[in-house]
Amino acid sequence: MASAIGWYGPLIDLSKASSHVGDFVQLLVFVHRSTPVQYKVSKGGEIVRTDIQVGDDTRPRFTVSLWQKQMGSLAISGDVILLQNVKVARFGDLIDARTVSCSSIVPLVHSYELMVSEDELIGNSRLGTAAKEKLKKVIGWVKANELIIRNQKQLSRNWKVLEVGEHKDCTSISEVLNLTCSCKAIFLASVGEIFLPIVWRATCEIEKEKMFISWRINSKDDGGLAEDFICTGCQLCGSPLELDRSKHALKQNSVPLYCDKSSNRLHVVSLIYQPFMLYLYDESGSLPLLVKNKAAELLFGNIPAERVYLCLEANLPVHKSSSKDVPETHYHAGGPQHGAPAEGASDIVSPSGDEMDREEKNKCHGSVDFHFVWFVMLKMLLQQGKNSPLGFEVNVDPRLDRESGRYEMVTATMPCFRNK
The missing domain is CATH 2.40.50.140 (Nucleic acid-binding proteins)
Structure with missing residues (x-):
């Protein structure tokens, strides 16, 4: 046969x-x-x-x-x-x-x-x-x-015309996919895959699998995961500011001139999480979710990218270290700008750059290894079929296609399910 x-x-x-x-x-x-x-x-x-x-x-x-x-x-x-x-x-x-x-x-x-x-x-x-x-x-x-x-099973759908900025509680992913107006959607879903577009360097067919993080998490021979996740960029808007990365991220052609999340329009430069796609699913379908820096911090247990990278560097031998510079200044296309930080900036960007690096690395040796904690969080998220659904709040912009951020994550929470 x-x-x-x-x-x-x-x-x-x-x-x-x-x-x-x-x-x-x-x-x-x-x-x-x-x-x-x-x-x-x-x-x-x-x-x-x-x-x-x-x-x-x-x-x-x-x-x-x-x-x-x-x-x-x-x-x-x-x-x-x-x-x-x-x-x-x-x-x-x-x-x-x-x-x-x-x-x-x-x-x-x-x-x-x-x-x-x-x-x-x-x-x-x-x-x-x-x-x-x-x-x-x-x-x-x-x-x-x-x-x-x-x-x-026929899933309920909401055909109400939504107002801009309205919060919409959705019962399923299929209902989110049917939204036709800008709004914030709130729903439950499970994490299926994380896709990190590594297109700033040449990749062969085999290396394309490394863009699917579930494969890398379970591969004993693969390294450099944190380095691929972390880049220099703006804390607030989440845009990569490294030219080789930013020109590929979200179909951008150059470094964004100004920050649309800042009160003074200047970027708050630090190490950030590279934008990635989070694939969610439930019984009704699947949905690709764009995740930028601030949302990624929430997803990874409120751990900033800079702490992850500094702990990684502290645990590497000197000859293997490939330190990324932690900028001391705010930035726009015309050059560096010194002065007061923009509204919403965190304390991660310090005016004492090199001194801060040394202090943070010393802390990693004597206390929490944030790189290890981040890796455990990442691995737990990708235990497909073993986790309860998470609660997501998502910005929906119907003007964009799915690969460019039609659905962008705002927050993620762990809901409490109680037996009646």
């Missing part, structure tokens, strides 16, 4: 995936959710990956990464599909599967067909004996767990 249809490996249960790390396998699964991860780069082209969460009768949740753009349209939530010639991989404690050039997807049963009797569905398929038996088990598992009803 395998040779007749070009299979490179066995048809396995998801529970046995850990025994096939590095091997090609076939997976017959139910699709819970499909999350496209897409980023358009300023030089043209785009990086596309679709993460699907699947399950079968032996394991309810398992992640498969689809690296071929056309495959994403075939993996529809609520369908039963056959994934052919996918490769099982391990990153730290995480085991998942990914497609390669010889992989393919065969839709077997659409969600609306799952209401039909199992015998009729299986009888009409052209699968072999083992695959038919597996299909029967998966369909039975889906019906027993009422996954059909859950995926077909």
